[in-house]
Amino acid sequence: MNQPSEKSLKRMRTYVQKYWEKTGTSPHPDKEVTEAVVMGLAANIDEVGRPLCPCNFYPDKKAELERSREWVCACDEMKQWKYCHCLLFVAPDGSPITEHLPEDHEGRQIYGLVKDPTPDKGREARFKVEGESDE
């Protein structure tokens, strides 16, 4: 993977900072984790034009974007359930928030129940989750 451009890096750093504030989430305590993800997102902007999540494997990134915006940051899981498996938007201790996930979701299986410290923020697409209403 090539080093991302300064322009894309700046765009992602600004976006991530604002999204922490908007959703009441925190950066991971290990700054290298955050930096790696931001670099990967920026590199994907340069490569395919969108900040595709760098914590997934895609056999074909362009085909993935034609299929769906599901894994464009902020991904559908983050917007619906406030769950970031990439550990970019997390609870203060670095754990991904799993409180809003369905119980059979792999995030709940792996991390257990991690409460949302700011339940009044984020989840802008919660209305898309079956059985929940957009209050």
Place this chain on the structure above:
Amino acid sequence: MAENIAQVSDDSFDSDVLKSPVPVLIDFWAPWCGPCRAIAPIVEELAGEYTGKLKIVKMNVDDNPRTPARYGVRGIPNLILFKNGEVQQQIVGAVPKAHLVKAIATVV
């Protein structure tokens, strides 16, 4: 990253993993995957603790797309335990060490 653990490739996967005489834990990772970095020290520790009983290897999915596609890898880090060439368990995410130890106990 992963200095002490052998990296395997699409070309070496069959001989390094499927035909291994001991069980294998393969860690599918990518350079700019944050949780891959978070779990790397745990995988390194395990490699030291299970020497001779379990082979632990890594595969960079950016450089080796055939194998992750073959095993349905999506979220990474993605750790798959093989025994006698067969998948025994597949674990996704930066799981706690205890979670991996429990999984490894089923194959060693």
